[in-house]
Amino acid sequence: MASFSSRVRDGIQWIRPVLTHRSFWLAMLTGVAALGMFVLLLNFAVMPLWTRHDAAVTVPEVRRLPAAEAAQTLERAGLRAEMREQPYNPNLDADMVVDQTPLPNTAVKPGRRIYYYVNVAPREMVRVPDVVSLSEGRAKPTLTDAGLLIGDVRMDTLRTPYEGTVTRQTPQGGHAVPRGTQVTLWLSPGFGRNQVRVPDVTGLPPAQARQVLREAGLWVESPEAQRDTVRWQEPRGGNRLREGSEVRIHITEPPENWNAPPPPPREPTPDEESADEGEENAEDEQPEAAPAEPLPAPADPPPPPREPQEDNGEPAPTDDDGDADESSDGLFL
Structure with missing residues (x-):
């Protein structure tokens, strides 16, 4: 306890000369004045440039204008136009601006977002045709003929037997959508290898x-x-x-020719196993067949018959037809 009180006394003795010194108070006043000047500069010079309090744009009147014309009017005034759809009111013109926020003649900063509300006419609804399993060349005309647009055409990871056919579509077939809706298609990459x-x-x-x-x-x-x-x-x-x-x-009853799957293989009995072993042993005891002897080579064909000749070595005379005499004793037939 005595040590704590002694420390407090030592601290007071140290800070007392500082607080009573003139230079300390001059430095303190200088710091306060500098901080005040910084706050004034920030409030009256920097912030007006940043927030542009002095800049103002008068919101133009866009009510009772077509939606496209209202957006152009707001953008020309340096404002950001953002449309909001209102439920269709048959007592008002279709696709016409019925309200806006902020109201006309309001002073706002440049670039302020202005909301305008449009009486959107009901769109014609069409039914999406189902083009799954159709080729890309047939699916696209089917969709466009129904009043729809073709969106992205992507390759699917789902494989089918028919490469290039539609495997999925968004929106799905049978759904009612506004005319002009885009339909996304996925195509089959065909068979896989596995x-x-x-x-x-x-x-x-x-x-x-x-x-x-x-x-x-x-x-x-x-x-x-x-x-x-x-x-x-x-x-x-x-x-x-x-x-x-x-x-x-x-989901119908199976046809008569649709048989149940074959029964699992039956375990052989001990008698059948012994019979099979006996047949295998008999096959092992059979002598090996002797190799077949090679067939004799075919004999050479006999030489052609030699033409008869006379004693002087000249060929036998022939008749008018060119045939040789057929008699061996010199007589003619």
Whole structure:
């Protein structure tokens, strides 16, 4: 306790000369004056330049103007135009500005965002055609003929047997959208190189069966029923197919020729095993067959018959037809 009080006394004795010195108070007054000058400069010089309090723009009147003309009017005044759609009112002109915020003749800073509200006319609704499984060349005209626009066309990771056909679309087929809506398409890259095992989806709802098959790398597009279950599929589960191959699922009863899968192989009995071993031993005891002897080479063909000759070595006389005499004793036939 005594040490603490002694420290306090020492501190007071040290600071007392400083507080009583004239230079300390002069420095303090100089610092306060400099801080005051900085605040005044910031408030009356810097901030007006930054906030532009002295600059003002009068908001023009854009009510009862078409939406496009209202946006141009606000931009020419140095303001930012932002449109807001209002529910259609049949008592007012379609695509006309019905209100604005801030109101006309209001003084605002340049670049202020001005909201204008437009009485948007109802758009004609069209139904999106389903173009899944169609080629790109057939899908695009089908969509444009329905009053829709073609958006992005992307390559899908989902493989199908048919390269370049549509695998997905957004919006999906059957949905009602405003005329002129863009439709995004995904195209199939075709078959893959890997072999995948076909999962067994019998007994599952069609939607879940399609999801399971597509996650396995296979293609399926039927049926669209949601409440029934898959009764049979082709090919059956357990088979191996090339990635992207098609598997068909059915919610109807299987046909008569659709047999159940073959039973698992039966374990052989001890008698059958001993019989098989006896047959193998008998085959091992059979003598090896002697090698076949080579066949004799074919004999040379006989020489052609020699023409008869007279004693003087000249050929025998011939008749008018060129035939030689056929008699060996000198008589003519």
